Amino acid sequence: MRIRIDLAYNGTDFHGWATQPGLRTVQGELEAALSMVLREPVTLTVAGRTDAGVHAAGQTAHFEVDDAGWAALPGRSSREPGESLVRKLNAITARGADGPPGYTDVVVKAAYEVPDDFDARFSALWRRYSYRIADEPRGWDPRRRDVLWLDSPLDVDAMNRAAAPLLGEHDFLSFCRPREGASTxxxxxxxxxxxxxxxxxxxxxxDAFCHSQVRTLMGTLIEVGRGARSESWPAQRLAEASRNGEVVVAPAHALTLEEVGYPDASEYGAQASAARRFRG
Structure with a gap:
């Protein structure tokens, strides 16, 4: 069976999503918890592999599980298997969080069966990220760990004008950390x-983002907002298609994956096939 999980996490104390030997990651924590509950090895496929320090309010992943293992989850309770899995996973991950009693930095919100052609990564139509900035002291809240503090005001209108030419399909090499063989x-x-x-x-x-793209877009437009660069600079960088010394990458802690959009279930397989095509 293929199971989808919807989850959220505070990325502060994680070394990103992807499993890394000897480091605490979201994937590592969840796969260990899933394997413990289901009593079989579990590998997660995720919609967006977030970097160290990046948060998620609406992340999505999927995994495979044996039918009997899924059916056995409720035990003697009257709960559905998905509800039972959510409760058990959250109980385990809460024990691994570095915080006060009752706190956890990763929460599974839902778990349910999906068609076999659903792919959390490739079936997605779009991903939406937010980036939060407080550009004066009255917005600096020590309780929040998802906001970038700046000590000078930003010109939001200038930032929006500078952003407009970047909309649409482009080669975003100037805004991405390229990987060999992958399109930008x-x-x-x-x-x-x-x-x-x-x-x-x-x-x-x-539709998707390449490595460091959102943080580079934000860093570039912040430079415009604070008056360090002209409004035409982001479009110039786009046209250059060059990952050079002009790159400005905004800090990770203010970035949140807010939501991942999917088509109707009947379109999961077709969208996954379309998303795998090489663009460039």
């Missing part, structure tokens, strides 16, 4: 900033 062409569906109270919230949405 992406379709950027939304990119902009709004003030919400004392915090500026940047939003970036695309």
């Amino acid at each position: 062409t992406r379709t950027l569906r939304a990119l902009g900033f709004e003030r919400e109270g004392d915090v500026i919230v940047g939003v970036a949405e695309a």
Whole structure:
């Protein structure tokens, strides 16, 4: 059976999503907990592999499980298997969190069976990230660990004007950390900033993002907002298609994966096939 899980996490104390020997990662914690509960090895496929320090409010992953193992999850209770799995996983991950009693930094919100052609990564239509910035002291809240503090005001209108030419399908090599054999062409569906109270919230949405793309987009546009670069600079960087010394990568801790969008279940397989094509 193929099972989808929806989850959220605070990335502060994780070394990113992907399993790394000797380091605490989201994938490592969840796979260990799943293997313990299901009594079989489990490997997760995720919608977006977040970097160290990056948070998620709406992450998605999937895994395979034996039918009998899934059916056995409720034991003698009247719960559905998915509800039983959620409760057991959260009880285990809470024990691994570095915090006060009752705290956990990774939470599984739902678990349920999906068609065999669902792929958390390739069936996704889009991913949406937010980036939070407080550009004056009244917005600096020591209780929050997902906001970038800046000591000078940003020109949000200038940032939005500079972002507009980046929308659409482009080669984002100037904004990505390229991987051998992988395309850096992406379709950027939304990119902009709004003030919400004392915090500026940047939003970036695309069919997919390459490594470091969102943080580089945010870092580049922050330079425009603080007046260090012209409004035409981001478009110039896009046209250059060069990962050089001009790259500005914003800190990870203010970035959150907010949501992953999927088509109707009947389109899971077709979308997964389309997403695997090489673009470039």
